[in-house]
Amino acid sequence: MPITGKAKLAGVFGWPVGHSLSPRLHGFWLERYGIDGVYVPLAVEPSNFETALRALPKLGFLGANVTVPHKEAALAVCDEVDILAERIGAVNTVFVTPEGRLQGSNTDAFGFLENLNQEAPAWRADGGPAVVIGAGGAARAVIVALADAGVPEVRLANRTFERAETLARDLGGPITVIPWPERTESLGGTNLLVNTTTQGMSGTPSLDLSLEALPGDALVTDIIYTPLKTKLLEEAQTRGNPTVDGLGMLLHQARPGFARWFGHEPEVDTELRSFVLSGLTG
Numbered sequence: 001m002p003i004t005g006k007a008k009l010a011g012v013f014g015w016p017v018g019h020s021l022s023p024r025l026h027g028f029w030l031e032r033y034g035i036d037g038v039y040v041p042l043a044v045e046p047s048n049f050e051t052a053l054r055a056l057p058k059l060g061f062l063g064a065n066v067t068v069p070h071k072e073a074a075l076a077v078c079d080e081v082d083i084l085a086e087r088i089g090a091v092n093t094v095f096v097t098p099e100g101r102l103q104g105s106n107t108d109a110f111g112f113l114e115n116l117n118q119e120a121p122a123w124r125a126d127g128g129p130a131v132v133i134g135a136g137g138a139a140r141a142v143i144v145a146l147a148d149a150g151v152p153e154v155r156l157a158n159r160t161f162e163r164a165e166t167l168a169r170d171l172g173g174p175i176t177v178i179p180w181p182e183r184t185e186s187l188g189g190t191n192l193l194v195n196t197t198t199q200g201m202s203g204t205p206s207l208d209l210s211l212e213a214l215p216g217d218a219l220v221t222d223i224i225y226t227p228l229k230t231k232l233l234e235e236a237q238t239r240g241n242p243t244v245d246g247l248g249m250l251l252h253q254a255r256p257g258f259a260r261w262f263g264h265e266p267e268v269d270t271e272l273r274s275f276v277l278s279g280l281t282g
Contacts (some may be wrong), residue, residue, distance in 0.1 A: 001034050005081050009060055010039035010261040013053065013074075016069040017043045024279045029266045038261050046070065050077050057100035059124055062261040064094050065254070071137060074144045078104030085170065088140045093257045108141035111253025113149055116221065117254070118268065120245040123151035128191030133183070135164040136166040137222055139141065139196040140171065145266055146192075147173040155190070187214040193221040193236075196269050200230035212240060222246050226280060247273060 012022040018041065028037035042064065049070050054077065056064060066074045075081060078091055081104040085091045086186045091104035100150035116123055130151045132139055135158035143154050157178040158164035168175040178186045187193060193214060199207040201224045209232065215218075219234035225247040234241045251268045259265045 001031065001036065003038055004036055008035070008062055008262055009040075009257060010064055010257070011042045011068050012041040012060050012065040012067060013044050013047050013049065014020070015043060015049075015069060017041045017067065019277055020067060021250065021279055022254065023066070023103060025251065025272070025276050028272060029254045029264075030262065033264045033266070035140075035264060044070070044091075046050075046073065049073050053077050053102065053183055054092065056094070056102065059095050061096060063096050063228065064256065066092050066094060067259055071111050074104055078102040080104065082106075084109060084144065087144050088137070089170070090137050090140070091187050091261050092253070095260055097255075105256070106141065107253040107256045108138070109145035110248070110256060111147070111249045111251070112142050112223070113145045114252035114255075115246075115248030116219070116244055118169070119248055120219050121240055122220075123192065123242075125151050126188060128218075129153040129155055129180075130192040130194065131183075132185055133193075133195045133207065134158055134197035135167045136196065142194055142196050142223070143167070143171055143173075143175065147171070147175075151192070155186045155208060157186060181279075184213055186212045187211065190215065190218050193220045195224070195230070195232055198224065200224055200232055202226045206230070211235055211241075214239070216240055217242070219244065223249055225250060228277070232237060247277065252278065 005272045012020050023039055023041050024124040030037050074091035083106050085106035088106045090106050093105045095103040130146050153174045155176050155178050156164050159180050168177050196209055220241050221244040222230045222232050223246040224230050228245050236243050
């Protein structure tokens with residue numbers, strides 16, 4: 001719909017930001033629900049990020065999403081940060097209060113769990129241990145989500161053992177750090193396998209992980225969505241394991257921001273998935 005001078009404003013910070021699917025995603029929802037609003041890409045260099053973020057209230061923005069490389073910086077800039085963002089160590093969603101203060105949140109954990117709930121409703125968090133591959137920012141969000149959902153043990157495997165140990169120490173909870181050479185054996189008796197690394201993304205080597213020890217009914221998910229079906233997911237499907245791709249995490253993590261900025265709880269469905277996916281190939 002045409003926008004007016006009263007349009008609600010939000011956007012996404014990144015550097016670069018041209019690859020972001022968020023403007024396409026939010027634009028779809030704005031059109032679907034007939035909302036007078038816009039969601040714009042905000043390409044800001046790291047050296048200018050704090051100034052740009054603090055300018056949101058002065059420019060009339062209701063808030064913004066934050067993507068790489070600014071998520072950690074946003075944590076320090078926001079006037080208020082919720083407990084979840086503090087635990088994860090990053091902010092991906094910023095809300096501007098009526099008083100002009102910046103509230104930081106992190107919706108990645110929410111997006112990860114909502115994707116599993118929608119695409120694999122039979123999966124139960126308390127059904128057994130989970131194995132998480134990788135120890136970066138995405139892994140922190142996934143582990144927080146799993147621990148809060150009631151997963152009894154998270155087995156964390158990363159090429160750099162010390163980095164995994166640091167993550168486990170920071171987050172606490174039911175985390176067992178697995179040496180990289182033992183990653184295959186760690187899959188025994190598990191209920192869920194999550195790849196949080198970029199291994200398997202288009203243009204990168206596939207994840208070096210044998211699924212030999214993985215139970216046949218364990219759920220396998222990859223937060224990568226380019227390609228939508230990674231080699232890990234292909235191998236899991238060949239074995240008969242249920243799988244969930246990474247696109248839904250992107251779609252669901254956007255819901256809380258859209259709802260608060262634009263006043264409508266958006267829906268994630270097949271039409272939205274198809275539209276966003278067409279942006280990857282179009």
